Amino acid sequence: MLLPLLSNKSNKRIREALPDRKKINAFLFCIVLAYSYLDIRRATSSLEKAQINLAFCSLIRTLTSSKVLSLDNKKKNSGFPFVLFSLIRTFAGMNIEIDQGSGFCFGVTRAIGKAEEELSKEEQLYCLGDIVHNGKECDRLQQMGLVTINHEQLRDIRDAKVLLRAHGEPPSTYALARERHINLIDATCPVVLHLQERIKKEYEEKVKSEELRVKNKSNQSKDGTNSDSSLFTLHSSLDKQIVIFGKRGHAEVIGLVGQTEETAIVIESAEDAGKLDFNRDISLYSQTTMPLDEFRKIVDYVQQHISPEATFTYYDTICRQVANRMPNIRGFALKHDVVLFVCGKKSSNGRVLFNECKEANPRSYMIDTASEIDVRWLQGCESIGICGATSTPKWLMEECKVRIEELLGCHE
Numbered sequence: 001m002l003l004p005l006l007s008n009k010s011n012k013r014i015r016e017a018l019p020d021r022k023k024i025n026a027f028l029f030c031i032v033l034a035y036s037y038l039d040i041r042r043a044t045s046s047l048e049k050a051q052i053n054l055a056f057c058s059l060i061r062t063l064t065s066s067k068v069l070s071l072d073n074k075k076k077n078s079g080f081p082f083v084l085f086s087l088i089r090t091f092a093g094m095n096i097e098i099d100q101g102s103g104f105c106f107g108v109t110r111a112i113g114k115a116e117e118e119l120s121k122e123e124q125l126y127c128l129g130d131i132v133h134n135g136k137e138c139d140r141l142q143q144m145g146l147v148t149i150n151h152e153q154l155r156d157i158r159d160a161k162v163l164l165r166a167h168g169e170p171p172s173t174y175a176l177a178r179e180r181h182i183n184l185i186d187a188t189c190p191v192v193l194h195l196q197e198r199i200k201k202e203y204e205e206k207v208k209s210e211e212l213r214v215k216n217k218s219n220q221s222k223d224g225t226n227s228d229s230s231l232f233t234l235h236s237s238l239d240k241q242i243v244i245f246g247k248r249g250h251a252e253v254i255g256l257v258g259q260t261e262e263t264a265i266v267i268e269s270a271e272d273a274g275k276l277d278f279n280r281d282i283s284l285y286s287q288t289t290m291p292l293d294e295f296r297k298i299v300d301y302v303q304q305h306i307s308p309e310a311t312f313t314y315y316d317t318i319c320r321q322v323a324n325r326m327p328n329i330r331g332f333a334l335k336h337d338v339v340l341f342v343c344g345k346k347s348s349n350g351r352v353l354f355n356e357c358k359e360a361n362p363r364s365y366m367i368d369t370a371s372e373i374d375v376r377w378l379q380g381c382e383s384i385g386i387c388g389a390t391s392t393p394k395w396l397m398e399e400c401k402v403r404i405e406e407l408l409g410c411h412e
């Protein structure tokens with residue numbers, strides 16, 4: 001705005017009194033750049049930050065090659081503007097963003113909170129299985145006194161305190177704890193607990209209806225009525241299959257199958273659904289961390305194949321703490337040149353979320369710790385996104401950000 005004024009002849013005196021025009025321009029641009037940089041720092045949402053940063057980087061590129069600032073080839077590596085621009089480039093030119101939607105879900109936060117609370121009272125606390133699928137967080141809690149044990153080791157202890165993690169446990173674990181006088185600190189996620197109760201209720205109803213069927217059949221045999229097999233055939237179709245869409249052997253699935261005295265059928269994909277008996281009733285549930293689109297495929301498949309004599313009911317029991325992260329993480333991955341997905345290798349929802357990242361952005365890398373970051377991944381990028389699973393602690397993502405800054409020399 002000042003430039004037209006300075007070029008006005010009536011302001012000749014003022015112009016003569018002022019320093020050289022290029023210096024003024026450089027000074028004004030420096031103020032604009034510094035202000036823009038502060039704007040980036042102030043921006044709260046990640047989208048806002050990325051947009052300002054992008055505009056800012058283009059501005060710097062234009063200016064550093066502009067005649068207006070006298071940054072021709074000979075002078076490019078010297079002078080105040082170049083130094084300032086280099087500094088700004090170093091700190092603001094690389095956008096490193098931690099996804100605010102990543103990190104512990106409610107269930108994991110609650111379980112870790114319970115462990116910390118108990119450890120503040122006791123020196124040692126047992127935990128049945130890894131409290132979270134993240135080695136670093138497990139190490140941190142181990143240093144506080146948490147001892148991770150498996151089911152075999154549970155049989156060898158008594159009169160102790162044992163924490164049950166968010167995934168939940170089958171009834172047999174509770175029975176064993178009672179036998180061994182073990183005080184359970186139950187940190188099963190309320191969402192998982194509710195799912196266990198639903199499956200248990202469904203199973204109990206199924207058992208009751210089957211008992212009734214057997215009783216009726218034996219009465220009819222005694223009376224000599226309905227001695228043909230038609231009634232039995234009809235009732236057979238009602239012999240319900242309780243089906244769980246989940247990962248075989250996953251702790252949550254073991255807990256769910258346990259509610260049905262190990263009779264539930266576990267399927268891992270729509271392909272697996274082909275093995276079900278479509279002449280019998282089907283009741284479908286899902287492990288809380290499974291992908292929603294695959295669940296819908298299974299529902300479609302069963303609906304197309306179920307016999308008219310049988311019924312099919314399904315319950316979408318996928319936790320929205322995970323499902324909602326899918327579209328969000330996709331958007332986040334698309335926004336950055338490189339994505340670092342921080343996650344323990346055992347995390348089931350981590351693998352699902354990482355696949356989503358990778359599909360949206362092929363330059364996505366899964367890492368367990370900051371030390372796994374390879375500087376070659378970051379070549380030629382201006383924007384790096386750091387995100388993770390529901391089992392990834394925020395502090396670990398922060399560590400990765402610091403590591404990137406070290407690798408890129410921002411902390412020198």
Ligand code: SF4
Nearest residue numbers: 105107189191288319
């Ligand atoms: S993903 Fe959902 S159901 Fe699973 S522990 Fe977290 S909050 Fe609970």
